[in-house]
Amino acid sequence: xxxxxxxxxxxxxxxxxxxxxxxxxxxxxxxxxxxxxxxxxxxxxxxxxxxxxxxxxxxxxxxxxxxxxxxxxxxxxxxxxxxxxxxxxxxxxxxxxxxxxxxxxxxxxxxxxxxxxxxxxxxxxxxxxxxxxxxxxxxxxxxxxxxxxxxxxxxxxxxxxxxxxxxxxxxxxxxxxxxxxxxxxxxxxxxxxxxxxxxxxxxxxxxxxxxxxxxxxxxxxxxxxxxxxxxxxxxxxxxxxxxxxxxxxxxxxxxxxxxxxxxxxxxxxxxxxxxxxxxxxxxxxxxxxxxxxxxxxxxxxxxxxxxxxxxxxxxxxxxxxxxxxxxxxxxxxxxxxxxxxxxxxxxxxxxxxxxxxxxxxxxxxxxxxxxxxxxxxxxxxxxxxxxxxxxxxxxxxxxxxxxxxxxxxxxxxxxxxxxxxxxxxxxxxxxxxxxxxxxxxxxxxxxxxxxxxxxxxxxxxxxxxxxxxxxxxxxxxxxxxxxxxxxxxxxxxxxxxxxxxxxxxxxxxxxxxxxxxxxxxxxxxxxxxxxxxxxxxxxxxxxxxxxxxxxxxxxxxxxxxxxxxxxxxxxxxxxxxxxxxxxxxxxxxxxxxxxxxxxxxxxxxxxxxxxxxxxxxxxxxxxxxxxxxxxxxxxxxxxxxxxxxxxxxxxxxxxxxxxxxxxxxxxx
Numbered sequence: 233x234x235x236x237x238x239x240x241x242x243x244x245x246x247x248x249x250x251x252x253x254x255x256x257x258x259x260x261x262x263x264x265x266x267x268x269x270x271x272x273x274x275x276x277x278x279x280x281x282x283x284x285x286x287x288x289x290x291x292x293x294x295x296x297x298x299x300x301x302x303x304x305x306x307x308x309x310x311x312x313x314x315x316x317x318x319x320x321x322x323x324x325x326x327x328x329x330x331x332x333x334x335x336x337x338x339x340x341x342x343x344x345x346x347x348x349x350x351x352x353x354x355x356x357x358x359x360x361x362x363x364x365x366x367x368x369x370x371x372x373x374x375x376x377x378x379x380x381x382x383x384x385x386x387x388x389x390x391x392x393x394x395x396x397x398x399x400x401x402x403x404x405x406x407x408x409x410x411x412x413x414x415x416x417x418x419x420x421x422x423x424x425x426x427x428x429x430x431x432x433x434x435x436x437x438x439x440x441x442x443x444x445x446x447x448x449x450x451x452x453x454x455x456x457x458x459x460x461x462x463x464x465x466x467x468x469x470x471x472x473x474x475x476x477x478x479x480x481x482x483x484x485x486x487x488x489x490x491x492x493x494x495x496x497x498x499x500x501x502x503x504x505x506x507x508x509x510x511x512x513x514x515x516x517x518x519x520x521x522x523x524x525x526x527x528x529x530x531x532x533x534x535x536x537x538x539x540x541x542x543x544x545x546x547x548x549x550x551x552x553x554x555x556x557x558x559x560x561x562x563x564x565x566x567x568x569x570x571x572x573x574x575x576x577x578x579x580x581x582x583x584x585x586x587x588x589x590x591x592x593x594x595x596x597x598x599x600x601x602x603x604x605x606x607x608x609x610x611x612x613x614x615x616x617x618x619x620x621x622x623x624x625x626x627x628x629x630x631x632x633x634x635x636x637x638x639x640x641x642x643x644x645x646x647x648x649x650x651x652x653x654x655x656x657x658x659x660x661x662x663x664x665x666x667x668x669x670x671x672x673x674x675x676x677x678x679x680x681x682x683x684x685x686x687x688x689x690x691x692x693x694x695x696x697x698x699x700x701x702x703x704x705x706x707x708x709x710x711x712x713x714x715x716x717x718x719x720x721x722x723x724x725x726x727x728x729x730x731x732x733x734x735x736x737x738x739x740x741x742x743x744x745x746x747x748x749x750x751x752x753x754x755x756x757x758x759x760x761x762x763x764x765x766x767x768x769x770x771x772x773x774x775x776x777x778x779x780x781x782x783x784x785x786x787x788x789x790x791x792x793x794x795x796x797x798x799x800x801x802x803x804x805x806x807x808x809x810x811x812x813x814x815x816x817x818x819x820x821x822x823x824x825x826x827x828x829x830x831x832x833x834x835x836x837x838x839x840x841x842x843x844x845x846x847x848x849x850x851x852x853x854x855x856x857x858x859x860x861x862x863x864x865x866x867x868x869x870x871x872x873x874x875x876x877x878x879x880x881x882x883x884x885x886x887x888x889x890x891x892x893x894x895x896x897x898x899x900x
Contacts (some may be wrong), residue, residue, distance in 0.1 A: 289464055290305045294469050296478075297473060298474060300860070305871070306369075306873045306896065309366075310366070313361040314360070315354040316354065317388065326379040329379035330346070334378070368873055368896065376390075405478060435467065437466030440463035473510065474510040480805070480806055480810065484801075488802050492793075494798070496529060497785060499780065502669075506701050508701075531663065536764070537667055538766065539593045540745035542593065542657060545602055547717055561597045567596070575656075576596075577595055586601060587720050590728075598656045602654070614639075620673075657745065657747055671743075672770065674718060674770070678707040678710075729796055733796060740771045740803070744799075746763055764784070768782075771807040846890075848881075859897060873899060881898070
C-alpha cells in the first residue's frame, strides 16, 4: 500500500515538474516575442491593416511647335461609399435623397434600386461599395453635391480614388507618332512615339504615396496620413510638329491610300534648315478597308528605296569624277543584260546624257554608269555611300528605328549583280527617314541634319532644356555637284518622270520611285505584282523651306502604281497647301473654315480676359486650340477631354480664378 502511494506521489511530482518546465518555456517564448521579435510582428500586423499606396504623378503635356496640345493627362475618378461611416440617423435621413440623385445621374435604375443597394451594403458591413467609375472632373464635382456625399468623408462615407488617363486632342491624327506609355498587368511596358521616347526622362514625373487602411479582402480605404508624399508632375515637352502641316499631310496621305487601295504608307515633312520634323503620318489598312496609325513606318520600316536611291548613286559618281552630267550613256531599247540578268526600263531611251538618265529614271542608265566605273573597285562606291552615314541608324529617340542594310563585297547577299542593282535602289534597304535626310541635305547646301522631333522641355513657362539642330555630315558633296543635282531634280518635275506634278504657279524638285516588292516571286506572281511607290524632294525649288518624302506600299495595280501617280500627288498637295491658296484638282479641301460668329465671340472673350485676369470666361463653343490659348494666357493649367469644340468647363463663367489653377474642358 505504501509502495503504491509512493509511486502515485512520484508520478504527480513528475507531471508537476513537466508542467513547470512547460510554463517556463511559454514564458521564455512570450518574452522573446515581446522584446526580441515584437517590432517585426507589430510591423507585419500593421502592414496588414495600413499600407502605403502609390499616387501616380500627372504626366507632363505634349505640345506642338505652335503650342497646341498633342497629349495631356486627364483626371478620372472612381467613387466608392463606406456604408458604416454615417450614423444611423444621418444614413436614414439621406438614404432616399441620395438614391434619387444616383437614379437621376445614371438614368438607368430607379431610386428604389439604389435604396436597396445602400441598405444591403450597410447590413453586410460593406465599406467599399462602388458607386461610379471613370468619372470626368465635372461629373466628379456633381457627385460631391449629392446628399450624404457632400459632407466630410469621415461623416458621410465618401471614398474618392483618382487616376489619370492620357488623351489626344487631335484624335487619330498622328496618334502613333505622338505615342504613349502603357504598363500591362504583367509589368510589360510599351513606349511607342514621342510620348514613349521622352516619357521616362521628362514626362513621367515622380509618384507620391498615401497610406490606406484595409477594410476587407483586397479593399483599402484612404486615411489621414501626415507622412503623405505629394506626387511631382512631369515636365511639358514641346515637339517640332506643326498641327496645320500635320493635318494637311494626314488627309492627303489618307485620300491617296483610299484611292489606290494601298496596304500602308507614310509621309514626312522636314524643315530644311533645322531638321525639325513638321509632320509625320503613318497609316495602315485594316481588314475592313479603313486606315489608322498601326505602325510608325517612317521610322521603323527599312525597305528597298528603288529609284529614289538613284540620286545617291549619281552624287557618288559625280563626286568621284567618273562621269559628268553631259556624259553619254547608252540605254538601248529598254533592256540590257548584266551578268546573266536582264535590267529593263519602261521604254527605250537610246543614247542619253547622264543628267537625262536620272530625269527619266533609267534603270539601265544608272546601272551602266555605276557598273562601268566601279565594277573593279566596288568598295569605293560602298565607301562613298557609307561616308554619308546611310549605313548607320540615325539614332532617333523614338523606339523601333529600322536598321539600314548596305551590302559590301564578301557579304552573303553580295554578287556581281549587287552593284548594278544598287545603282537603281535594289539589293539594299533604307528607312524613309534616311532617304529624306539625304534629300534634305541637297536642299540644305550639302549639310545633312538629324531628323528632330523635340524643340524644348519646360516646367510651366520655364525652359529646362532646349534642343538644337544636330549635324550628321557637314558637307555631303561639293557645291558643283550640288548645283548639278538640284538642276536635275528640278527637271524631273518639269520634264521628267514627275512632270504630271508640274505647276507653273509653284516650284518643286524631287525624284520619283517605283520599286518591285515580292520580286523574288516574279514568275509565280506575274499577275499579282506588288510595288512600293515613292517621291522624295523639297520645295520651293530656288530657296527650299521644306523637304518631304511620301512612300506608299502595295497600291492596287488596277488603279496605278508609278511613284508620280501614287505618291506624287500627296507631295504636291502638301507643298501647295502650305504655300499657296491656288485650287488644285488633287488638293484636299481647305481646312480654314471662316467662323465669323466664333471669331467675334473669341475677340470678346479675349478682351474680357485681358480686362479681368482673375475672372473665368465662358469658352463653350470655342475651338479647342482657341480656348486653350486663351485660358493659358490667363495663367490657368488646362486639361482637355475629348475632341472638337468646348462643350463644358469645370470652372463656371464669372468665378474668381487663381494663377496655375486647373481647368478641365469637355469637348464634343
